[in-house]
Amino acid sequence: MKTNLYIVNEIEPLDVTVKVTEAQLLFNELTYTHFPVIKQNIYLGCVSEADIRCFETDKTLDAYQYALEGFYVRETDNWLDILESFAQSNSNIMPVLDDNNSYLGFFELGDIMNLFNETPFLSEPGNILIVEKGVLDYSFSEISQIVESNNAKVLGLFISNMKNDVAQITLKISDSDINNIVQTFRRYSYNIVSRHQEDTFLTNLKERSQYLAKYLNI
Numbered sequence: 001m002k003t004n005l006y007i008v009n010e011i012e013p014l015d016v017t018v019k020v021t022e023a024q025l026l027f028n029e030l031t032y033t034h035f036p037v038i039k040q041n042i043y044l045g046c047v048s049e050a051d052i053r054c055f056e057t058d059k060t061l062d063a064y065q066y067a068l069e070g071f072y073v074r075e076t077d078n079w080l081d082i083l084e085s086f087a088q089s090n091s092n093i094m095p096v097l098d099d100n101n102s103y104l105g106f107f108e109l110g111d112i113m114n115l116f117n118e119t120p121f122l123s124e125p126g127n128i129l130i131v132e133k134g135v136l137d138y139s140f141s142e143i144s145q146i147v148e149s150n151n152a153k154v155l156g157l158f159i160s161n162m163k164n165d166v167a168q169i170t171l172k173i174s175d176s177d178i179n180n181i182v183q184t185f186r187r188y189s190y191n192i193v194s195r196h197q198e199d200t201f202l203t204n205l206k207e208r209s210q211y212l213a214k215y216l217n218i
Contacts, residue, residue, distance in 0.1 A: 003075075003077070003078070003079050003112070003115070006115075007107065008105050008108060011030075013036040013037065013038045013043075013095075014026065014035055014036065014037045015038060016037055016044060016061050016065065017061070017062060018060060019057070019059070019060050020052065020058070020060070020061065021057040021058070023035070023052050024052055027049045027052055031092075032092060033049055034047065034049070034069065034092075034093055035047055035049075035093070036106060037068055041102055041103055042101060043097055043102075043103040045070040045071075046068060046069045046091065046093075047068055047069075048069060048091075051067050069089065069091075071088070071091065071095070072094065072097050073094055073107070074096070074097060074098070075098055079112055079115045079116070082112050086107075086109050086112065092109040093106045094107040094112075120172075121155055121156030122172075124155050124174070125174075126155050126172050126174050127172070127175065127176070127178045128170065128172055128194060129171045129172075129178065129185075129192075130160065130169070130170050130192075130193040130194040131168075131169050131171070131185050131192055131193060131194075132166050132167060132168040132169065132191045133167060133169075133190045134165055134167070135162065135166065138167055138190070140157065143157065146181065146184050146188060147173055147181060151176060152173050152174050152176035152177075153173070154171060154172070154173060155172040155174060156172045157170065157171040158170055
């Protein structure tokens with residue numbers, strides 16, 4: 001995926017000599033949480049909308065360089081690294097620099113999310129399965145083997161949570177017999193976190209527990 005096609009450079013960054021009042025007007029017109037600030041085309045950082053409202057309007061941005069946030073990505077970064085940078089910065093724009101730290105433009109969060117939406121993980125039909133196992137006990141190769149041994153394909157997987165030495169893995173699997181896959185994961189000591197209508201194991205367990213409860217109440 002060529003992310004450089006999504007670099008926005010039609011909107012000029014703020015120069016450090018710009019007055020705060022002009023920057024405030026820019027934020028009034030746009031819907032960005034931050035905006036890049038440069039000095040002689042060298043990126044200094046981003047000023048946030050929350051901060052700009054607190055600055056003295058008759059001063060220039062130069063007086064508030066200490067408040068600039070220095071997050072950015074390189075034009076050669078892949079879309080997943082860019083998405084991670086968005087998450088870490090809590091911003092909906094991401095400045096893009098070349099190897100000489102010259103400012104090239106910025107990415108909008110919506111454009112990068114659209115790239116994610118085009119991946120097979122989201123665009124292809126399939127089943128979502130969430131499993132968990134000890135961080136020292138699971139492996140991606142084992143997970144893939146379990147899925148593929150049931151004549152299915154892994155469309156994507158990632159660690160969606162990690163707590164108390166237990167890793168939670170979210171998978172997207174091509175359309176298949178999800179019940180057989182679930183049972184195989186259980187045989188390999190994976191806990192199934194997600195709920196599935198076709199999970200006959202849970203259905204049978206529930207029916208047996210209801211029968212037992214009824215029997216004990218006789």
